Amino acid sequence: MTLTELLLMMFGAILVENFIFSKFYGCCPFLGVSEKPDTALGMGMAVTFVMTLSGAVTWCVYTFLLVSFELTYLKTIAFILIIAALVQFIEMFLRKYIPALYSALGIYLPLITTNCAVLSAALLSIQNDYGFVETVCFCFASALGFTLAIVVFAGVRVRLRFANPPRAFRGFPLTLLAAGLLAMAFSGFSGMSFR
Amino acid sequence: MNWNAVLIPMGIFAGLGLVFGLILAIASRLFAVKIDPRVPQVMEQLPGANCGGCGYSGCAALADAIVRGDAKPTACTVCDAAATEQIGKIMGVETGKKVRRRAQIMCSGMGGNAHLKYRYAGAKDCIAAAKLGGGDKMCPNGCIGLGTCAASCMFDAIHMVEGAAIVDYEKCVGCGTCVTNCPKNLIELIPYDAKYWVGCRTALPGKITRTLCDAGCISCKLCVKTCEADAITVDSFGAHIDYEKCVACGKCVEKCPRHIIKSGEIPQKDA
Numbered sequence: 001m002t003l004t005e006l007l008l009m010m011f012g013a014i015l016v017e018n019f020i021f022s023k024f025y026g027c028c029p030f031l032g033v034s035e036k037p038d039t040a041l042g043m044g045m046a047v048t049f050v051m052t053l054s055g056a057v058t059w060c061v062y063t064f065l066l067v068s069f070e071l072t073y074l075k076t077i078a079f080i081l082i083i084a085a086l087v088q089f090i091e092m093f094l095r096k097y098i099p100a101l102y103s104a105l106g107i108y109l110p111l112i113t114t115n116c117a118v119l120s121a122a123l124l125s126i127q128n129d130y131g132f133v134e135t136v137c138f139c140f141a142s143a144l145g146f147t148l149a150i151v152v153f154a155g156v157r158v159r160l161r162f163a164n165p166p167r168a169f170r171g172f173p174l175t176l177l178a179a180g181l182l183a184m185a186f187s188g189f190s191g192m193s194f195r
Numbered sequence: 196m197n198w199n200a201v202l203i204p205m206g207i208f209a210g211l212g213l214v215f216g217l218i219l220a221i222a223s224r225l226f227a228v229k230i231d232p233r234v235p236q237v238m239e240q241l242p243g244a245n246c247g248g249c250g251y252s253g254c255a256a257l258a259d260a261i262v263r264g265d266a267k268p269t270a271c272t273v274c275d276a277a278a279t280e281q282i283g284k285i286m287g288v289e290t291g292k293k294v295r296r297r298a299q300i301m302c303s304g305m306g307g308n309a310h311l312k313y314r315y316a317g318a319k320d321c322i323a324a325a326k327l328g329g330g331d332k333m334c335p336n337g338c339i340g341l342g343t344c345a346a347s348c349m350f351d352a353i354h355m356v357e358g359a360a361i362v363d364y365e366k367c368v369g370c371g372t373c374v375t376n377c378p379k380n381l382i383e384l385i386p387y388d389a390k391y392w393v394g395c396r397t398a399l400p401g402k403i404t405r406t407l408c409d410a411g412c413i414s415c416k417l418c419v420k421t422c423e424a425d426a427i428t429v430d431s432f433g434a435h436i437d438y439e440k441c442v443a444c445g446k447c448v449e450k451c452p453r454h455i456i457k458s459g460e461i462p463q464k465d466a
Contacts (some may be wrong), residue, residue, distance in 0.1 A: 061211075071204050078211065085215035089222055096226035162318040 001134055010141035019117050019142050020149040021186035025118030030150055031175060033108065040154035044147025044168045048140065050090065051118050054083045058122040059132055072077070077180030079122045087113045111138070119145055153182055213250040233262045236285045240278045241271055246349050248272045248370025261286065272296070273368045296369035298353070298362050302338035302381050303394035303455045305359035306344045309337045310411035316361035320346075334407040336396040338381055342371035364459070389436075393418075394455040397433045404432070410455055418447040422465060 001009070019025045026047070034044040058079050068161050091109050094102040102109070112118060121142045125135040156178050165174050238258040244254040249270045251260055260266035261282065268282045276295075283289060313415075315324050315331040321343035324330045330339040344360050345353040350367035353373060364387070374382045381396055393412065397404045401413030414432045426440035427447060434456070448456045 065207065065211075069203060069207060071207060074204055074208070081208075081211060081215065085219060088219055090220075092222050094228040095228050162320050162323050164319045181466070 001131070006134065006137055007098065011166045012136055013138055013141035014145040014148065015186070015189045016192050017185055018145040018189075019120070020146060021183040022190065023120070026115055026146055027110075029111065029115060029117075030146075030153065031172075031179065033111075034065075034150050034154040034157055037151055037158065040150045041147070043108045043111075043151050044143075046112055046118065047115065047146050048143035050083070050087055050109075050112045050115075051121050051143040051146075052136060052137075052140045053090065054079075054086050054118055055122055055125060055135050056132070057128075058082050059125065059135040064124055073169055074078075075126060076119070079119055083118055083122070084113050117142070118126055149182075153179060156182060159186040213391060230260045233285050234258050237261050237282050239287070240274065240281045242273045242278075244273060244349070245370075246273060246370050246372065248368070248372055266302050272370045274346060274379075296384040297364050297367040297387045298344075298369065298371070298373050298382050299385050299389075299392050300338060300344070300360045300377075300381055301360065301383050301392065301394060301396045301408040302336070302379075303457070304332060304334060304337040304408050306357065309408040310406075315339075322376075330379065332407075334397065334404070334411060336381065336398060337408065339379060343376050343378070344382060347372050347376040374445045386438050389438050389441070391436060391441065391445065391448060391458050393427075393434045393436060393458055394457045395453075396434060398431065400432055410453055411454055413453060416450060417450045417452065421446050421450040 013106070017023060020027065020030050027044055029047070034040045059079060061082055062075055066075055066078060071078075087110065091102070094109070121139045124142075125138050128138070130138055157175065160174060161177060163174070169177070235258075238255060240315040241254040243254050243260055247253070248268065249257045249272060251257040251266070254271075257266060259269060261268055261270060268286050268288060269279055271279070274282075311331050312328065312333050313331055314328065314392075315325055317327065319341050321330070321339040321341045322340055322341045329335055330337065332339065338360065340355070340358040340360070342353075342355040342360065345355050349370070349372060350366050350368055352363045352368070353360050355361075369384050369387070371384055374380075374384060379396075379408065383392075385392060395404075395410070395412040397408075397411050397414075399407070401415060404411035404413055412433045414429050414434070416429050416434075418427045418434050419422075419429055423444065423446070424440050424442045426437045426442070428435050428437065445458065448458055
């Protein structure tokens, strides 16, 4: 992959194949942690951090361990194990050495253990036969797309607070409708193809 | 049956688990951060509602702050006297008697008393309305009555009844969320058993208040003169009750020419 192709792939991962709006991965944090833009940004940063690192580690384990023992059919469970352990490790590391970041990420860090977007980023890069650098770039870009989506949506939700919808739409129904509309807006990118 | 097809993956996954387990075990030793044993103890006493009434992001953050000494052991507004005392014991300090407080909306302008500036037809939210010339009431300290306090209350203790925010004293825990959310700063936390309050927060001379509202405090000081306990003061403009001194005799209620010293039946319950 040349540098141009790499950049195009990253651009595609952020906008065209946005994890939330076109693939529907990571919807639970997307709906759960998008009440305020600053917490949404915190979640996005935490996901970016973990997704990039887990992409690198899972690629190594897959290529050097699972492929050589012909155990590729067990990659899902192996990746879950790796991500859970990695998140735990990162949490301990941050707590000791970067307490400021640790307290900023707060509860979101352990929540990422069960974030399907992280797992799917790792699985997708295997599916697409990416090399190490491409995997890391793909995971990073996907996480950026996730961050973009959650922050934009948090901005929408701040405005929704002033709305006066019919009683039946209050709360989550309206939130889901807004998410759907936002996804439709993002589908405008879907015509673009770089392959 | 090919046992290798089962044993090799099992072995590899056991190995993976073992390696990760070992790394984590070593890491937990290596990156160990000393946690004050009092933090989980205090945490146990806190209600765990994560309401944010104390000003921290949640109960865990407050427990941390109490142990660090940044917050007082009484900082939690929700937990009862027994739990507060327990926290005091853990911290080794005397907490004293905790006064349960409740929210009260200090305005009598509902029901057409307050004169209107314009007819507001925007979003049903006081903060949004306050952005438009300070709300629809002439009085700069008038309740807009769109229920931002009721919406902000996490304990379902404030309800809008005919344009007036009514506090359910039983449910109110005195967390103060409504106090910070009211754009007009009309809500005050007063002692739970306070029977009387001044239903006006005007900061203007009586003559002007009279033109703005039919029920505003005109700073006539009749209540000050009537009060035998010296509990009422009129600082610049608008009467205020000092609950440390108030003996709840109720004489001011009768004297007030604007009928804005109000009383409420407080359900008797241990604070």
